[in-house]
Amino acid sequence: MDSVREQLQIFVRRFGLLNATCCEACCGEDVSLVQSHILFEIRRMGEPSMQQVAEELGIDVTTFSRQVKAMEGDGLVTRRPSERDRRVSLLGLTDEGRRVLVRIDRYMAEKIGQIFSVMTPFEREVTTRSLALFNEALAKVGEAASDGKNIACCN
Known part of the structure; x- marks a missing residue:
């Protein structure tokens, strides 16, 4: 198991997941790694509630609310009360938020393309399937966890 942990640690570093200013460094956008995940999830979920996105991530x-407030100030997201329950805030992307996300998407597609370019078609397929299997296993173990959160000890 130590080699799996070692491989995961190396992957996280090489993929740049520890870089606090990832988006600024990669595609010139002044958003943090967490904010890029928030933008991605808002797009993926449609018009989610703040609670839904916070739980998903x-x-x-409280921390999530601060992030959203900053992103609202930067003109990346909108927040509006739900028509069904005025206590619930729904999130949406602004045109600027969509533009930033498109730049991040392009950058990531280019980088993943570079990584996959040194692999055979079989290796690309195995990698993609293995990531899917690993994510499914993480989800199952996470659901079974008492706190229902991430698997890693250092969340």
Whole structure:
């Protein structure tokens, strides 16, 4: 198991997941790694509630709320009360938020393309399938966890 942990640690570093200013460094956008995940999830989920996105990302609501407030100030997201329950805030992307996300998407597609370019078609398929299997296993173990959160000890 130590080699699996070692491989995961190396992957996280090489993929740049520890870089606090990832988007600024990669595609010139002034958003943090967490903010790029928030933008991605808002797009993926449609018009989610703040609670839904916070839960999906495993971020406590107070921290998440601060992030959203900053992103609102930067003109990246909108927040509006739900028509069904005025206590619930729904999130949306602004045109600027969509533009930033498109730049991040392009950058990531280019980088993943570079990584896959040194692999055979079989290796690309195995890698993609293995990542899917690993994510499914993480989800199952996470659901079974008492706190329902991430698997890693250092969340």
